[in-house]
Amino acid sequence: xxxxTRTQCRKLSSLVKxxxxxxxxxxxxxxxxxxxxxxxxxxxxxHARLVEGTARFQSYAHYRADDxxxxxxAKQPSLGGLxxxxxxxxxxxxxxxxxxxxxxxxxxxxDVSTPFLVDFSVHEGHLDVMGEENLPLxxxxxxxxxxxxxxxxxxPVRKGRVRGTLFLPPGDGSxxxxxxxxxxxxxxxxxxxxxxxxxxxAVLALAFFAYDDLPEDMSDIDLDYFEEAADWLLNHRHxxxxxxxxxxxxxxxxxxxxxxxHMDKVVAVVFxxxxxxxxxxxxxxxxxxxxxxxxxxxxxxxxxxxxxDVRNVLDTTKEPGIKACVQVEKTQCxxxxxxxxxxxxxxxxxxxxxxxxxMKAHGKTNYTLLQYPKTGHLxxxxxxxxxxxxxxxxxxxxxxxxxxxxxxxxxxxxxxxKILDFFRTHKNSPQSRL
Numbered sequence: 001x002x003x004x005t006r007t008q009c010r011k012l013s014s015l016v017k018x019x020x021x022x023x024x025x026x027x028x029x030x031x032x033x034x035x036x037x038x039x040x041x042x043x044x045x046x047h048a049r050l051v052e053g054t055a056r057f058q059s060y061a062h063y064r065a066d067d068x069x070x071x072x073x074a075k076q077p078s079l080g081g082l083x084x085x086x087x088x089x090x091x092x093x094x095x096x097x098x099x100x101x102x103x104x105x106x107x108x109x110x111d112v113s114t115p116f117l118v119d120f121s122v123h124e125g126h127l128d129v130m131g132e133e134n135l136p137l138x139x140x141x142x143x144x145x146x147x148x149x150x151x152x153x154x155x156p157v158r159k160g161r162v163r164g165t166l167f168l169p170p171g172d173g174s175x176x177x178x179x180x181x182x183x184x185x186x187x188x189x190x191x192x193x194x195x196x197x198x199x200x201x202a203v204l205a206l207a208f209f210a211y212d213d214l215p216e217d218m219s220d221i222d223l224d225y226f227e228e229a230a231d232w233l234l235n236h237r238h239x240x241x242x243x244x245x246x247x248x249x250x251x252x253x254x255x256x257x258x259x260x261x262h263m264d265k266v267v268a269v270v271f272x273x274x275x276x277x278x279x280x281x282x283x284x285x286x287x288x289x290x291x292x293x294x295x296x297x298x299x300x301x302x303x304x305x306x307x308x309d310v311r312n313v314l315d316t317t318k319e320p321g322i323k324a325c326v327q328v329e330k331t332q333c334x335x336x337x338x339x340x341x342x343x344x345x346x347x348x349x350x351x352x353x354x355x356x357x358x359m360k361a362h363g364k365t366n367y368t369l370l371q372y373p374k375t376g377h378l379x380x381x382x383x384x385x386x387x388x389x390x391x392x393x394x395x396x397x398x399x400x401x402x403x404x405x406x407x408x409x410x411x412x413x414x415x416x417x418k419i420l421d422f423f424r425t426h427k428n429s430p431q432s433r434l
Contacts, residue, residue: 018122018139026198027116027145028382028416030088033073035122035139038065044138045081045123046073048091049098050116055105056098057385059083059091062126080126083406091120092145093409095385099131104391104398107384109191113154115144147191147381149198154190157204162229163214164206165190167197168238175202177239178423179229183250183274184218184394186210195381196247199420202239204229208255210393218251219281223258223290230265243267243333245423249379250274250346257326257355258283258290260333268426269331270419272338273348273377276355277316277324293324307389307400311347316354328355329362336368336422338379338415344402345377370418372411376403382413 017036025031038044042065049058061081063071074088082094097105109116122138129135148154151170157163165188169175178201180193186209193205206229209218230244245268248256253274260266262285275293283290299312315321328335337352349371356367378387378401386405389398 016122016138018120018141020120020141020143022143023141024115024144025146026149026195027147027384028195028199030074031143032088033091033120035063035065035071036069038069038071038138040067040069041065042069043124043126044071045125045127045129046071046091047121047123047129047135048095049119049121050095050107052107052109052116055107056101057095057105057107058098058130059095059385060127060129061087061090061094081128087406089383089409089413092118092383093385093412094405096130102391104389106378106387106390108189109147112146112148112190112194115146118143118145147194147198149194152194152197154194157232158212159232160228161214161225162206162232163212164188164204164229165193166233166236167193167203167205169197169200169202173238174240175200175238176245176423177201177233177236178203178245178247179226179233180205181208181246181248181252181255183252185392186218186394192247192381196420196423201245201423202233202236204233221255221281221283223255223262223283223285226255226259227263227265227285230259230263234265245269245426247419247423248272248274250377251279254278254326255283257328257331257335258285260331260335261327262330264332267333268423269333269335270338270422271335271352271355272379272415273340273343273346274351275314275316275346276328276351276358277314277321277326279314279324290326291320291324293321303400305389305400307398308392308395309344309400310395311344314346316351325358326355328359329364331359331364331366334366334368334422334426336370336419338370338419339372340375340377340379340403340411341371341373342375342402342404343377344400348377368422370415372407372415374404374407375411376408377401378403379412379415382416383409384412 061078121140153168155166188207193203246256301309339348339352386408
């Protein structure tokens, strides 16, 4: 085995070149990571670090240079660290919170007008660099990872009751409109909408509770609010008027299904890891009140680590849960169900299939199911680090949500591109309705 002295290492550090290209890209773009001018077969550690607010994340992997003194991450396997094998984007998706921080950290971009700045470095030998500071460097570089593409407009929305942010692609054209909904953590999340707009859609990131003057609790929402939002978006001069798409996660999923069941203006839905029923509180709409499946808090489990497991707090196989199931048989638009087999927050595969079975029973065929093994609840855009435990503000504690990092990363990448293709197929033509 090649032995490299400290003196040789210092000499090498003035020669080693670390290239990450492109240095500025959207977060769902792949980058090429190459180390050059190493000694043949030299062992090195690649280290990535990111700071977002007060949260610090990092990853590392072990490589060995080829006979020409190069490491090409897209072609050569990691031999150890936080992942192994050939993983072009492994240094991104394998990131973990740096040691010494509070549990339940989740990497989410709060200010999309700024990028994630990811610092890369190369170190001599195969090291465990987690928590280590001021290690000797062979080379270093920084890259920008953006949710907001060049020329994308960010427009705060406060119209009538509607609260959110509209993102418009560059240009003066008429764009396919999408409403982006998240779940029971409330507030306003803009990052996914910004990225969708960077891929050519007009996207309304819509808050529906715990934001501005909206209700503080999700039990006080009504479906009319979401119709008001859809009408506002469809009347925007830069948005195609033939119908709106919905991208929805978790609690947002049941809202998206309810919209599709009762509003002809909804022409495409992507439902990610949600319930097939109205949950927690009844849902009013145009003088009707849709019943809910109540949470059975006695079924909440606390793990030995002190985290909560809420998979079994809802039962839609018997009353009142059955009556609370969304009337998906009324939907006319295509629906893509995205379900994760290791979702420890919602039995997402069960609920997707429960909705599909109800559609089948009424002769409906306007559904697609994407099902992924070893994948947890928090599905994000590609290369976002896996988060198996996160702090949930509603419960005021950490919740376990499942998933295995490599499989979760693969599912995020695969489902994201299929979601984009789904909306491009079903939102770009008024004839897309099934």
